Amino acid sequence: MIHSIITDIEGTTTPISFVHRVLFPYARERLAGFLAQSPDHPALADVPAPKLETLLGWIDRDEKITSLKTIQGEIWKQGYESGELQGEIYPDVPPTLRRWARAGIRLFVYSSGSVPAQKLLFGHTPEGDLTPLFQAYFDTRVGQKRDSSSYAAIARAIGGTPKETLFLSDVEAELDAAASAGLATCQLVRPQDAPVPSKQHKTASDFDGVAKAFGLPGA
Incomplete structure (x- = not known):
């Protein structure tokens, strides 16, 4: 039972297409702006420099790294709350x-x-x-x-x-x-x-x- x-x-x-077609591109396009606005975000402490290039590489390789997932989540939050994103x-x-x-x-x-x-x-x-x-x-x-x-x-x-x-x-x-x-x-x-x-x-x-x-x- x-x-x-x-x-x-x-x-x-x-x-799977929703993640790769919608979520990943949405976060990727806004990543530089997030780093500029939140340079001291705790999740960035575990990201080697250069941070933008490192994060973009992790996104492209679909790395299951906690710090990346945290940052993506922060960006997606803005999209869901604004109505730009909707879960599929x-x-x-x-x-x-x-x-x-x-x-x-x-x-x-x-x-x-x-x-x-x-x-x-x-x-x-x-x-x-x-x-x-x-x-x-x-x-x-x-x-x-x-x-x-x-x-x-x-x-x-x-x-x-x-x-x-x-x-x-x-x-x-x-x-x-x-x-x-x-x-x-x-x-x-x-x-x-x-x-x-x-x-x-x-x-x-x-x-x-x-x-x-x-x-x-x-x-």
């Missing part, structure tokens, strides 16, 4: 999350994007503010997503047993790490994102498929 669900974002609840969520996600929450299943997020960025995305969607559905959010401060110790740490933080906790992601290496920590796993194989289906984990094309695979409340 699954009592807790931890979901990834990119490729799982949100199209697969249409099957909001109604299924609401059914799970109503059924008493505890919901969590674990993404390489910073916790503030996660809340901004789920807080500004066409379906309204989804943040009240989640009990907690985790980012790379808890550890890297391909390290089993990260999932063990999250399981300890949220309580319950790992086998009663389901992790959803489109990335097989992340699912491997979660499974090594004792969590149940399911790969989201969304046609738009074209992931390679796993042979080691259950797969589903959408959240309704996850519900069917694990006997959870569904459509």
